[in-house]
Amino acid sequence: MPKEPGNLYVKYADGDDGTDVIPAGAAFWASPSIWLTDTAGNSIPSAQVGVDNWVHVRVDSTSTEPYTGVKVQTWVCDYTAGFIGPDAAQSSSGGANGRTATVGTAVTKSSPGTMHVVWRPTNADLINGPNPREGHLCVGANVYVESPPGPEGARLTGGRLDVINNRHHGWKNVTVITKTLRLAPFAFRLANPGAEPDEFRVRARELDRGECLGRLEREHLLMRDFVDLVDGEPRPDPVPALCQTEPLERTWLAQGGRLVLRNMPEPAELRPAEHDAEFTIRTVNPACEEREQCGDPTRVRIRPGELTPVVFVLECDGDPGEVHTIDITQRTGEGAVIGGARLIAVHVPDWHCR
Structure with missing residues (x-):
């Protein structure tokens, strides 16, 4: 598929400068340029039903020429369709049309811009998890501009996002769980985006020690109430949602400090785990009883319209404070990645998060 030309882009990773194609196998669903806050500007790891939550998307450019009137569409999506975008959007986020807002400043290579839009989840968004009081959804974004030096990109009213081939698209799906001596299951569902029954491969890969606690992972951990920052500057005051240019945690971490577990009798700094994780992927699909054993893919045959429950364990x-970061991917039988999620697991004492 040809790459969509243009200068505006949504970062798929921290070091992304928009000049290169996204490499094969990259976790393009972990964008650092998409985040959630409450109305006061406090970052939140997950949205709350029945109240206003803010979705923020930062737009970067490879050009020194200013782009004005840059617009961003956002959708909150049920990723079990095998993709995200208009055709997978939840009605609470505007359905196929999504929610659109304009970046309030000009966007250049040296001056990114940020858009902000309100999303109020409903009980219908509490899907894709074992807890009926929680949901697991993805945020998708599409950037376009209709004024000079554009036009660039295009408004979408249907179809799906193609982050790999279109840098105007962005995807965020990152989850944090705690891991005690008990098993730590993470449930999700898989679907077939095609028109015919097909076999898919589900695989989990642990990031190595040098990757597992990057800036994105540290930001997400600091959003959680069981994590604190010590030996650094005091927590900065939240910036109102409409004025944000980056998550509060990004600002705070840039001033130094160490992440630790809260309320511990002995200091427990968050750090890469000493030993590799052991995990399995289980499916209740009667056509597939295979289980992934730390790297070998689980094969799942799925009919169109069918939702297949899967549990990663x-x-x-x-030891307390050790961290595993794991990417879970769904691939076609030919090996093409069609989606994934990043899971950050933190070891805590059994009593810690009750």
Whole structure:
């Protein structure tokens, strides 16, 4: 598929400068340029039903020429369709049309811009998880401009996002769980985006020690109430949602400090785990009883319109504060990645998060 030309883009990773194609196998669903806050500007790891939540999307450019009137569409999506975008959007986020807002400043290579839009989840968004009081959804974004030096990109009213081939698109799907001595299951569902029954491969890959606690992971951990920052500057005051240019945690972490577990009798700094994780992927699909054993893919045959429950189970032990970061991907039988999620697991004492 040809690459969509243009200068505006949504970062898929921290080091992304928009000049290169996204490499094969990259976790393009972990954009650092998409985040959630409450109305006061406090970052939130997950949205709350029945109240206003803000979705923020930062837009970067490879050009020194200013782009004005840059617009961003956002959708909150049920990723079990095998893709995200207008055709997978939840009605609470505007359905196929999504929610659109204009970046309030000009966007250049040296001056990114940020848009902000309100999303109020409903009970219908509490899907894709074992807890009926929680949901697991993805945020998708599409950038376009209709004024000079554009036009660039295009408004969407149907179809799906193609982050790999269109840098105007962005995807965010990152989850944090705690891991005690008990098993730590992470449930999700898979679907077939095609028109015929097909076989898919589900695989989990643990990031190595040098990757597992990057800036994105540290930001997400600091959003959680069981994590604190010590030996650094005091927590900055939140910036009102409409004025944000980056998550509060990004500003705070840039001033130094160490992440630790809260309320511990002995200091427990968050750090890469000493030993690799042990995990399995289990499916209730009667056509497939295979289980992934730390790297071998689980094969799942799915009919169009069918939702297949899958459970990822982390079974290894560890010391308090140790962190595993794992990418879970769904691929076609030919090996093409069609979606994924990044899971950050933190070892805590059994009593810690009750």
